[in-house]
Amino acid sequence: MNSLQSIAMKYENNDTMNRDLVKIVLVTAGAVLFNLVFWNEKLAINTVLFDAFLLSALFYLYPQARRSAAVNWLLLGHLVCLAMLVVHNTELSKIAFFITLLLVAGFAEYSHRSVWYAGGSMLMNIVMVVASFVEPIRFSRKPAVKGKGFSRLIRFAVFPLILLVVFFCIYRVANSVFSSIAAQIGVQLELFFSHFFDFFSWQRLLFLLLGLLITGSILLKSKLDYFSVREAGLNDGLQRTRKTLHEKRSGAFFQFVELIMGKMASGMLSLKNENTTGIISLLLLNVLLLVVNAIDLNFLWLHFQYKTGEPVYKMVHEGTELLIVSIVLAMVILLFFFKGNLNFYKRNKWLKYGAYAWIIQNAMLVGSVFLRDYYYILRHGLAYKRIGVLFFLLMVLVGLLTVFLKIWSRKTNYFLFRVNAWAGIVILVLATTIHWDEFIAAYNLKRQNTVDLDVPFLLSLSDKTLPLLDTNITSLQQRQNQLQVTMRDVNAPSCDTCFIEQLKQREKQFAVKQQQYSWLSWNYADAYTKRYFQRKKRITLTQ
Amino acid sequence: MKLLSVSAKLWWKTVFLNALFFGTWAALTGDIFDMLGSVIVLVAGYITTVPLIIIIAPLLNISTMLPYSIPARIAWLTFHLIIVVVLFYMFFSVIEKGALFVPDSYAVQLMRTTIAGLLIAVFTTRRSITKLYSEI
Numbered sequence: 001m002n003s004l005q006s007i008a009m010k011y012e013n014n015d016t017m018n019r020d021l022v023k024i025v026l027v028t029a030g031a032v033l034f035n036l037v038f039w040n041e042k043l044a045i046n047t048v049l050f051d052a053f054l055l056s057a058l059f060y061l062y063p064q065a066r067r068s069a070a071v072n073w074l075l076l077g078h079l080v081c082l083a084m085l086v087v088h089n090t091e092l093s094k095i096a097f098f099i100t101l102l103l104v105a106g107f108a109e110y111s112h113r114s115v116w117y118a119g120g121s122m123l124m125n126i127v128m129v130v131a132s133f134v135e136p137i138r139f140s141r142k143p144a145v146k147g148k149g150f151s152r153l154i155r156f157a158v159f160p161l162i163l164l165v166v167f168f169c170i171y172r173v174a175n176s177v178f179s180s181i182a183a184q185i186g187v188q189l190e191l192f193f194s195h196f197f198d199f200f201s202w203q204r205l206l207f208l209l210l211g212l213l214i215t216g217s218i219l220l221k222s223k224l225d226y227f228s229v230r231e232a233g234l235n236d237g238l239q240r241t242r243k244t245l246h247e248k249r250s251g252a253f254f255q256f257v258e259l260i261m262g263k264m265a266s267g268m269l270s271l272k273n274e275n276t277t278g279i280i281s282l283l284l285l286n287v288l289l290l291v292v293n294a295i296d297l298n299f300l301w302l303h304f305q306y307k308t309g310e311p312v313y314k315m316v317h318e319g320t321e322l323l324i325v326s327i328v329l330a331m332v333i334l335l336f337f338f339k340g341n342l343n344f345y346k347r348n349k350w351l352k353y354g355a356y357a358w359i360i361q362n363a364m365l366v367g368s369v370f371l372r373d374y375y376y377i378l379r380h381g382l383a384y385k386r387i388g389v390l391f392f393l394l395m396v397l398v399g400l401l402t403v404f405l406k407i408w409s410r411k412t413n414y415f416l417f418r419v420n421a422w423a424g425i426v427i428l429v430l431a432t433t434i435h436w437d438e439f440i441a442a443y444n445l446k447r448q449n450t451v452d453l454d455v456p457f458l459l460s461l462s463d464k465t466l467p468l469l470d471t472n473i474t475s476l477q478q479r480q481n482q483l484q485v486t487m488r489d490v491n492a493p494s495c496d497t498c499f500i501e502q503l504k505q506r507e508k509q510f511a512v513k514q515q516q517y518s519w520l521s522w523n524y525a526d527a528y529t530k531r532y533f534q535r536k537k538r539i540t541l542t543q
Numbered sequence: 544m545k546l547l548s549v550s551a552k553l554w555w556k557t558v559f560l561n562a563l564f565f566g567t568w569a570a571l572t573g574d575i576f577d578m579l580g581s582v583i584v585l586v587a588g589y590i591t592t593v594p595l596i597i598i599i600a601p602l603l604n605i606s607t608m609l610p611y612s613i614p615a616r617i618a619w620l621t622f623h624l625i626i627v628v629v630l631f632y633m634f635f636s637v638i639e640k641g642a643l644f645v646p647d648s649y650a651v652q653l654m655r656t657t658i659a660g661l662l663i664a665v666f667t668t669r670r671s672i673t674k675l676y677s678e679i
Binding site: 128130131132133134135137158161162165168169172173185186189190223224 | 563566567570571572575578579581609610611612614615616618619621622623
C-alpha cells in the first residue's frame, strides 16, 4: 500500500512539474509572439494571431472553463470585439477587446459571478505576475553557503574596483600617453557597445518584457484568491440579520446617524423611526421632483422652442450634468433606506410606494435629459460627448430598473452592482459594432443644411472618415465661408482653401503611416480608406 | 526592526553600487568629470533617496506575506523595486527637464546603473531577506 501511495505521489509530482513547465513555455512563447506581431505595428489582424494563441493556451491550462456559461457568453462578446477591432479599428474596440479578454481570463481561472470581482482577481494576477512566473521554476534545494559563488565574487570585486577607478583617474591625468591609450580603448568600447545595442535593441528587450507581463497576467493564475473567496460568501437574496447595538455602533456610519437622530436610532423603535424618516424624506423629495418634472413636461416635452439669442448648449450644459448627478444621488439614497432590515419591516408599504414613485419620476427625469441632448444634437449635430450622454442615460435607466428590482424582490447590493456591471459589458460590446467617427461624420454631413457644422472637429476624426470628408469638402468649405459672413467676423482670416489643404495633409500623413506598417497591421477601416485614395489616384500607396 | 534593517541594507547597497557603476562606466568611456561626478552621485544619492526607505520597507513587508516560494517572493520584490526606481527617475526627469524621459540624459544613465545596482543589491542581500521570510 505504501509503495502504491509513493508511486501515485511520484506521478502527481511529475504531473505538477509538467504543468508548471507548460505554463512557463506558454508564457514565454506568448511573449515572443507578442514581440513578433506587435513590434512597430498597430493593433489589427495581428491581434487575431495573438488572441488565438492566448485563448488556446488559456483553455488548455484551465479546461474546466469551457463548461462555464459565463465564460462562453464573455467569449462571444470578446470575439465580437475582436472582429470589430479588425473591421472598425476604433479606440473603443481596442479598449473593449482588452476588457473582455481580461474578463474571459478572470472567469476562466477563478470562480466568479460578478464582473467587479473578476476584475479584482485579474488585477491581482497583474500585480502578482512576476511571482507567478518564478514560482513554477525549480531552484536548487541546496542551501546557499555563506561566502561562496557569485556573491563572493561580487564582494571581492567591489573594493578592488573602487581602487582601480581612483588610480585610473590619477594615472590618466598624470600620464598623457596612458591617457591617449585609455581614450582609444574608450572609443573602441563605445563603438562595440553601440554596435551591440544596434543588433540587440534595448527597446525590443523591454517590449519582450511587456509581452511577458501581458501574457503572464492573462495565463498565470495568482495564488491570492482574495476576490473569489470574498465573492463566494455573497448572495443575490437579502438575508435578515440581527445585529446587537454594540455591533452596530462599531460602524462609523451608524455613529453618524446616531449623532443626528439621538436615541431614536438605537432604541427599541429604531426600525420604526427609520421607516418614518424614510417616508417623510421620500414624500418631500417626490413633491420636489414632481415640480421639476412638471416644469420639464411643459417647457421641454410639450412646448419646446429654441430661444432666439440663447445658445442651446447653455441649456444642455447647465441642465444635463446636474440632473445626472441628481439621478445617481437618488439611487444612493434609495440604497441607503433599503440597505438592511427595513426591507423586512412589516409596515414598510408606504416607504416602498414612495421609492417606486421616486424611481418612476427619476426615469422621467432621464427622459428630460434625453430630450435636452436630442434638441442639442438637432441643432449642432453629433459629437462624442452627446453620444456619451445617451449611453450614460441608458446605463442610468438600467440602474433605476435594477434598484426597483432590488426593492421589489429584496435583493442585495451585490446583485445590483453585478447586474449593472453585466449590463455595462453588454452595452460596451454593442457600442464597438459602430464606427462612431464615421457615424458622426455621416450624420452631420447629411444634415449640413440644418445643423451648425463644426468643420475643424470633423477634420479631427479618424482616418476612416477621410473618404467621406473628401467627397464633401467643397460644401464644407462653402459652409465655413457662409458662417464667416453670417458672423461678420472681419478680423478672421479668409479661408478659401485651408480645409482642402488640411485634408490633403491628413491624406499624406495617412499614406506615410501606412507605408510603415506590414500586413500585420491590416484592418478593414484602413484598407477602405487606402482603396478610396488609390481609386482616386490621389496618392500612391505600396501594397 | 529586522524589516527596517533589511530595507536599509537594500537601500544603501543600491545607492553605493549605483555610484560605483556610474563611475566605472565614466572611466570606461573616458569622461573624467563624470568619474568625479560619481562621488556626487554617492553623496547626493544617500541624501535624496533616504525617504525611499518608507516605500522599500512596506514592499518588503508585503512580500513576506505572499503565499509564494522564497525565490518567487524575492523576484516580486525586485520587480516592484525596479518600478519604484523607474518612477523615481521619471519624477526626477520631470523636475529637471519637464519631460518623463529624455533619451541619453543623466537621468536615463543613472536609472540604468541604479537598476543594475539594485539587482546586485538584492542578490547579495538574499540571505538576509530569506532569513526575514522564514522568521515572519
